[in-house]
Amino acid sequence: MYDFLIVGCGFAGAVLAERLADAGKRVLLVDKRDHIAGNAYDYYNKDGILIHKYGPHIFHTNSEEVFKYLSLFTEWRPYEHRVLGSVDGQLVPIPINxxxxxxxxxxxxxxxxxxxxxxxxxxxxxxxxxxxxxxxxxxxxxxxxxxxxxxxxxxxxxxxxxxxxxxxxRVPTRTNSDDRYFTDTYQAMPTNGYTEMFKKMLTHKSIHVMLNTDYRDITEIIPHKKLIYTGPVDAFFDYRFGKLPYRSINFRFETLDRENYQPTGTVNYPTSNLYTRITEFKHLTGQTHHKTAIVYEYPTAEGDPYYPIPRKENQEVYNQYRKLAEEEKDVYFTGRLGTYKYYNMDQVVAQSLALFRKIIKEDLDGLQQ
Structure with missing residues (x-):
């Protein structure tokens, strides 16, 4: 008997798994994919360059609590992200400054x-x-x-x-010459990558991880007391009110036989080309290598759900699902997909830490009754 079945092994699920295991709970963490770390998953490609499989993930936060918590599982490489825009035939800083x-x-x-x-x-x-x-x-x-x-x-x-x-x-306009994309207090990248950080997060003996697993296939046969769901909320309810729209991205990776490709981590293409931006990973990771790897991003309506689309009519549909979610007994919905909200990584971690505190309080209140 597990205390918690957690669906999804990205930040939302992994943080809750670690916190609950540390609090003495037995946790089963499942994911449809064949790896941990969700969309933050990174790995070394065949040329030995560390790349982010689902596009660039740049960590930044103003939350001391979030930064201290993640620091339990990784050392950090200081990194301030800079973005240039290809506009009128020249590269200029974004945000506008x-x-x-x-x-x-x-x-x-x-x-x-x-x-x-x-x-x-x-x-x-x-x-x-x-x-x-x-x-x-x-x-x-x-x-x-x-x-x-x-x-x-x-x-x-x-x-x-x-x-x-x-x-x-989300994108400010500056009247000074600060060309950093973010101005958060803490800006850094996990020294050995996100996947290594997640591995350390999930080492507790009370956490069991099952990959290549659809939770629906095991929910009836593996006993558990409570469910934490970080997948798309509309899928959980079999699209009762219709599909919530998401944006996805097609990624095109290239390894180039040169040390560097562009002057900053990311270059945006606001008006030209079909892709939105090109990111060069070595800027982000600090890796030294005689080759370099880049990724082009092509937004699309089909594919994995990455970005909930912030529109009033979509929020109204989500609100119907939220009412259903609130009526579910012993089920918690969290994360970008579970709450249909465009969160940054640090916001997802903060949300999971807050949900953990809520769950523990409910446990204590239950014992006192």
């Missing part, structure tokens, strides 16, 4: 001057409801067309005017 504006417009503005410059370009939108509203409010139509509209259409197959404001609100 002082350097971006000066390069694009052939100016030499100061920080104060660029504030006035952007204010002169901005188009006031009230209320701010969509991703288009966010960008036009901040930088106006011209920069919106150069940086956001094409990229968003490729990524989501929707115009920014059709997407929730939260999508482009």
């Amino acid at each position: 002082l350097t971006t504006i000066n390069k694009l417009y052939g100016r030499s503005l100061t920080s104060d001057e660029v504030k006035d410059f952007l204010a002169s370009k901005a188009e006031e939108r009230r209320p701010v409801l969509t991703s288009e509203d966010v960008v036009l409010n901040a930088v106006g139509k011209e920069l919106y067309e150069k940086f956001f509209r094409g990229y968003t259409r490729k990524q989501w197959d929707l115009d920014p005017s059709e997407l929730d404001a939260s999508v482009t609100a």
Whole structure:
């Protein structure tokens, strides 16, 4: 008898497995795939270069709790991610900053001057409801067309005017020359990769891992008291209210017989090409190798569900599933797919740590009754 059957071996499931095992619970962790670590899975390709199978995963967080927790299972390599955009035939920093504006417009503005410059370009939108509203409010139509509209259409197959404001609100506009993609307090990569971190997370003797396993095939035959589900919430309920839409990505990997390919970890292509971006893994991992590996990303509607699509009508469908989820006895739904929310890795870890505390409190309350 297991105390918990956990479905999905990404961050959401693995963190809960580790915490619950540490608290004395017996845990069975299952995943349909043939590996642990979910979408964060990394491995050495045939040329010996460490790559991320499901696209670049760059760790950053403002949460001391999350960083300290993951530090139990890995050492870190300091890394601040930088992104360039291929715009008007040149590479400029993304998010838009002082350097971006000066390069694009052939100016030499100061920080104060660029504030006035952007204010002169901005188009006031009230209320701010969509991703288009966010960008036009901040930088106006011209920069919106150069940086956001094409990229968003490729990524989501929707115009920014059709997407929730939260999508482009994730990308700030800066009036200084800070060219880091993230400004979080903690920015680092696991020294030996994510898969090694997950291996250490799952070493507890009370955790059993079954890969290549659909939980539906074993849920009736392996006894367990409670279920934690991190898969797509609509699939759990057999799509009763219809399929929730997700975006997926087709990845095209290349190994090149040269030491480096591009000046930063990622280069975005907002208006040109069918792919959204190219990432070169050695920038992220710090690996020294005489060859280099890159990945092109082609967003698609088909394939593994990666990104819940933030739109009002999708949220309304999810809310119907959430009501069903809340009625399930001894079943917990968590993670990006289980709660249909576009979380970063650190947010998923924080969510799992919070759910763990809730479960333990329920246990204690049950004992006291």
